[in-house]
Amino acid sequence: MTIKNVCILGAGTLGTRVALQSALSGYKVSIYDINPKASEQSKKVMEKIVHQLAKSANLEADAGLNAIEGIIFTDIPANAVMDADIINESVLEDYAVKKEVWTLFGQIAPEKTIFTTNTSYMLPSMFADFSGRPEKFCALHFHDVFYSKVVDIMPHTGTDSDLIPLLMDFGRSLEQVPVFVKKENPGYIFNSMLMAFIGAAGKLITNHVGSIEDIDRSWMVNFHMPMGPFGILDSIGLDTAWHVTSSQKDTASQKFAAFLKTYVDAGKLGEKTGEGFYTYPNPAYRSKGFIE
Amino acid sequence: MTIKNVCILGAGTLGTRVALQSALSGYKVSIYDINPKASEQSKKVMEKIVHQLAKSANLEADAGLNAIEGIIFTDIPANAVMDADIINESVLEDYAVKKEVWTLFGQIAPEKTIFTTNTSYMLPSMFADFSGRPEKFCALHFHDVFYSKVVDIMPHTGTDSDLIPLLMDFGRSLEQVPVFVKKENPGYIFNSMLMAFIGAAGKLITNHVGSIEDIDRSWMVNFHMPMGPFGILDSIGLDTAWHVTSSQKDTASQKFAAFLKTYVDAGKLGEKTGEGFYTYPNPAYRSKGFIE
Incomplete structure (x- = not known):
């Protein structure tokens, strides 16, 4: 499969950055947050980052701002995930919240969707079953996207191994250095x-x-x-x-x-x-x- | 007191570097090694370092080579320590060897001499008493002198506290960043x-x-x-x-x-x-x- 449509769950610090980098890398991006104010704030942060990148990195400010305009910000789950090839979840680092989110999105996501969590200290196996598709579930953990460009790919024992090379390529396409974490380890590497x-x-x-x-x-x-x-x-x-x-x-x-x-x-x-x-x-x- | 004469014990990797930096910083330096071949080798390493420094740092090769010419290389303990204001010991990281060296130099060093050890993993309190002057004994631990320019100053409980500022200044005069280790800790900081x-x-x-x-x-x-x-x-x-x-x-x-x-x-x-x-x-x- 080819990843074209990226759905980000949670418009906080990390969700904002992953969404922005995905848009800059040419993906069609939607970003969901239960709180519309978080989405407004997220867009402002993206604009700020684009202006910073335009100073130091190889990016035209206008191209960056255009990429942001293409992002769908929404508080309606179905709209966010409608055509998603991959979900990367960065909601609150709280077990109950992540459980609820994965239960919901597991029910409404299209069959093709790959499920990834950005959890910092929890493990993918803690949520894989709630998604209803544990074999499509993997951790895909970004650091801060623009300065520390590492992305950890950490499967649980039930993850389909075909996902790994696909996620490694996806990470590279976002200008990250992929690191393969062979088995679940709190805090990755x-x-x-x-x-x-x-x-x-x-x-x-x-x-x-x-x-x-x-x-x-x-x-x-x-x-x-x-x-x-x-x-x-x-x-x-x-x-x-x-x-x-x-x-x-x-x-x-x-x-x-x-x-x-x-x-x-x-x-x-x-x-x-x-x-x-x-x-x-x-x-x-x-x-x-x-x-x- | 003012430190003018520096005596280095052990012409290995670290002793060679501390001796060279001391000479480059204008001190009168002697370096003792029980093995004359180690001294020959040490001098060659110093010349190599000077040529490297002349490429990248603010040093004229000739000035550096002159500084080396001023260093006394000797296998006679009394000659090395004759007029020493400070000893910095970098002999083998072995308890018995260090014990023997400190017992000897404690007996023959002038009264003014400050005693310092460069031990990596042992503690100054392990040798202070052998020197016969525990109050003048302190760890003064270099890293690699030219790349990692940290010098740790670590007293034992019996070290005269007046030594600390003196050793901090001595470290700075050797272009090192002094770090004060308030109490004995294996591996310093x-x-x-x-x-x-x-x-x-x-x-x-x-x-x-x-x-x-x-x-x-x-x-x-x-x-x-x-x-x-x-x-x-x-x-x-x-x-x-x-x-x-x-x-x-x-x-x-x-x-x-x-x-x-x-x-x-x-x-x-x-x-x-x-x-x-x-x-x-x-x-x-x-x-x-x-x-x-």
Whole structure:
């Protein structure tokens, strides 16, 4: 089969980006959100991204804005999925919500539709049966589409193996680097490593081995990277980081979660609130003298 | 006090680099190795580095070669340490060898000398007493001096706190970024994080979650880095990686150590033997199509 029509479920941060990239890559795109205001906001974000891409990447602003005009924004499920070759679902990272969405779309999607979920920490096997077509169900997990261009393809044991090369090609057509996750693993591949290294940074801070700045400095200078673990946490959001860390039951994670909680309780959620471990828009780690 | 005379113990990879950078930064340098051949080799490596630096960094080859000419290479302990303001020890990473070296140099060094060890995985408290002057003893740990310009300053509980700012300044004078490790921690700061993320990569491979290439790809593309965990292991050396991993007693590390051992037993030690997870000098991860 050939994928032409892409249906995105959820017009949040990630759904917006996958929909935009799909439209820019020439697919016919519909994006569904239960909340019409989310769709309005999504369109604005797309326009903003197009203007940014027009500055740095190989894109004409007009072509990008035209692509956005071609996208169907809708709060009516049947309209979104009508002729979909593939669904990529990015609704709220909540079991009950995803269960409800997959039960509904499993009933109304055309027979040809491939079902993919963008879940960050849950597993495709948790929803495959609700869709009614577990063999057509697979995780297709984007990172942020425009900066970190990885797409994870992670089947559950019941996924038809013919889907894999098709999804690899689809990922490439969206200018992503496809990564095949051979079996279900929470956090796929990158997040497993990211969480391990962030956890080690957490242990260093809760054991008072080094300062936030010195821990970041070590990472940045050794790996020639623009930010260290605490800068990365600020960009992820300390509420999300707390949520993920507190769900791990080992002592080190619990200690680090308690540490993160003091920031969350103080309203310091990172870059998005203007303060986390650093203050924004000009965090210390971006200043000239930081790594000297 | 002012540091003018630097004495390096051990003319291996790291000792050679610290000695060279010290000479380039204007210090009077002596380098001691029990083996005269190691000193000869060290001088050759220094000349090679100077020619490389002359290509890319702000250094005149002649000035660099002159600096090398000023270095005293010796296999006589008393000659090396005669007027030393600071010792930085980079001898074999072996408890008995370091113990013997510190016992000897503690006896013959002038009273003014500051004692520092470059140990990678041991702790300054393990040797401080052998030197006879535990209050003057601190870890001063370089990474590779010319690419990863971090120097860790890690006291033990008996280190005189006045040493810390002095060692921070000394590190800066060698064009390094000083990182203060507030208390003893095996692996300092960076290696704790590095080992955690490498361990996570090991778990992914021994649990058959992804291929070596896909795991590296995930890391490289998400972090815009030139190599992933298995590329990094190849550059560290799989024998060293096996040595460190097998010393950790948890099940995941033991499984990963067994996996690394299959490469070590086959003589595939990484970049230095021409083969590890990748083949060199042109490993797949440096090829153009790898992250597409």
